[in-house]
Amino acid sequence: MTAAYTPSELMVCRAARELRDGEAVFVGIGLPNLACNLALRRHAPELVLIYESGAVGAVPERVPVSIGDPALVTGSLAVCSMLEVFSHYLQGGRIDVGFLQGAQIDRHGNLNTTVIGPYERPAVRLPGSGGACEIAILAKRVVVVARQTRRSFPERVDFVTSPGFLDGGDARRRLGMPGGGPSLVVTDLGCYGFVDGEMTLVSLHPGVTLEQVRAALGWELQVAPDLATTEPPGEDELRLLRDLDRERLYLG
């Protein structure tokens, strides 16, 4: 008997399970923020939440609306300047997992949060990098949470804000990028890992078909030989998660 859940709830719960106790995670706003706070309360009490705003070891008593919320400071382990967060923590190799979202992600896990269309005359101007570019380069591994449509999953992003595996293969290593790149992409249809720098479907969410996934993808789908079904959220996860986002700010 499984509980009813929404696609957002499944995405957050799946992403949360990716975090291991004792790791240091660089937290982004929105669904990633919920995933990290869920992991902290559920299975990873020693998870260290680090926000680019400078809060280290945050234990927010309310779901932060922004990554600079005052609740991230109250009760945290440390508060440091942004120079320290980016140079000592991220560049210094202290971040195990970075969480990213993007308007577009492509076959090789490159993310775009800058422009749709050409840079000089964009069809849509997006917010830009924020810390995403360096998180993508420096975090030991990167987890991406994104809703999947054919437009948001094109073969090649319009603009590489935050590099994944670039053109695939060992391009990252050849360029000397310290971090491992994307390890998991969680969408509302399934989960992807990376094989030789290419996004590969590793699990389908319950009730989702391969045809649905193909219809929402801008390139030829690669499927892992041992394709699994994503484990749906359990009662305990859903209860904790719904308690975290009581106002449904992010879960919708």
Next chain:
Amino acid sequence: MSADKLLSMREAVARLVRDGDVVVIEGFTHLICFAAGHEIIRQGRRDLTLCRLTPDLIYDQMIAAGCARRLVFSWAGNPGAGPLYGLRRAVEQQVPRPLELDEYSHFGMVARFAAGAAGLPFWPLRSFTGSDLPRVNGNIRTVRCPFTGEELAAVPPLRPDVAIVHVQRADRRGDAQVWGLLGVQKEAAFAAARVIVVAEEIVEESVLRADPNRTLLPGLVVDAVVHEPFGCHPSYAQGYYDRDNAFYVGWREISEDRGRLEAYLDEWVHGVPDRAAYAAKLGERVRELRARPRVAGAVDYGF
């Protein structure tokens, strides 16, 4: 320089912010000095180069008011609530005037301020590899390490004409203390030619000297001090008042419509003489946002 640098916001902006200046009002979500931005709009400054990691609502307002010629930034959005439409109208439709963009990542911006503060010609960092940002911004270059031969990204210093830094408390000489999120304010202030400190409270020098580890800026680098309680709303000051999240969410609708944004500026910026009048006009909301105390223990500086 006089030991007493206390000025009104009107005087400080009139004396220290000039047309064509490179201006930074920093603060990452926390301590964003909306009071200073509003006074710059009231005084009709033009052709400013506005610098901030996250332009936030205050630069959306200043851009919509026609103060800016250029924006130096790394993430332009309304956090958690969509785009900044004033900024987008300037970029996409040149309304009310064209706006040049000079775009980095957060680390890139932090590094630019750090180079400016440290008096260095560039700051090396491990970022931008494989990104398209260096392709569209000639200020993002590479440098070869003289010891290992490794190639690193490099950005030039950002040296603002004026930095405006909001703090919880300061004395009349500009010694200023901050707690909570620190952002990049220290680097931005040390990089700037002129510095305005805006404080929730003005205290005796002895109060600051009792807890020197909390001092962000010494009066040494400060040119003017402004006493401006509630000067950050709808941003916040830790221990004083909370962020007005409802205002940020509501800004989307105001900002989306040029007429509504201009009506907002007429009513809440041009329509009030100063921050005290703004706070009075907000009325009950000021009380609702007041922080509940979470006081830290004192430490012993004895020897």
